[in-house]
Amino acid sequence: MKYFTLIILLGGVLACSFIAMNKDRIITYDQKNNKVIKGLISFEELQRDSAFAWFPKEYSLYHPKGLSISQLKASAREDQIVIFAGTWCGDTKEQLPRFYHVLQDANFPMHHVIIHGVDHKKHAIGREDKKYKIERIPTFIILRNGKEIGRIVESPVKSLEEDWVDFDEKFERNQY
Numbered sequence: 001m002k003y004f005t006l007i008i009l010l011g012g013v014l015a016c017s018f019i020a021m022n023k024d025r026i027i028t029y030d031q032k033n034n035k036v037i038k039g040l041i042s043f044e045e046l047q048r049d050s051a052f053a054w055f056p057k058e059y060s061l062y063h064p065k066g067l068s069i070s071q072l073k074a075s076a077r078e079d080q081i082v083i084f085a086g087t088w089c090g091d092t093k094e095q096l097p098r099f100y101h102v103l104q105d106a107n108f109p110m111h112h113v114i115i116h117g118v119d120h121k122k123h124a125i126g127r128e129d130k131k132y133k134i135e136r137i138p139t140f141i142i143l144r145n146g147k148e149i150g151r152i153v154e155s156p157v158k159s160l161e162e163d164w165v166d167f168d169e170k171f172e173r174n175q176y
Helices: 002-024 043-048 054-061 065-075 090-103 160-174
Strands: 023-027 037-043 078-083 115-116 139-144 145-151
Touching: 023 090, 037 043, 043 054, 054 090, 065 090, 065 145, 065 160, 078 090, 090 160, 139 160
Parallel strands: 078 115
Antiparallel strands: 023 037, 037 115, 078 139, 139 145
């Protein structure tokens, strides 16, 4: 009887753990068999998961502009990046690996980057999509001292790195 009670108790704990995990992250597959992650995503996962073969391919095709990268290395250390992306979305499949390449070339601290996976309705887990007023994806939000200095929505105006430098320069001009 003692072992039976222990097994029931452990089973309940495990069940609660699985339910809690499902609230933090939901993985499904859409009609085109795209893996759809709703919740936090890491760059490592995007690089290693065979469902995201598009990530390393697009990463290798993109070559960030050296001058902009040099400027980012000098100025963007305290920035934080919040990204909303759909692993099923064509624009995300193009821009997210490119942005990651920019971050790596600029030696940007990756612990300052958060990626929220969204579903086809562009909803994230919790209310993060509402907090940041996400309408289209991918959306790259650059924050400095907790304040948004700029965002790139779907695709950049110039390039990912040049747009980020432009946000930085505009922010610095407005500080004086």
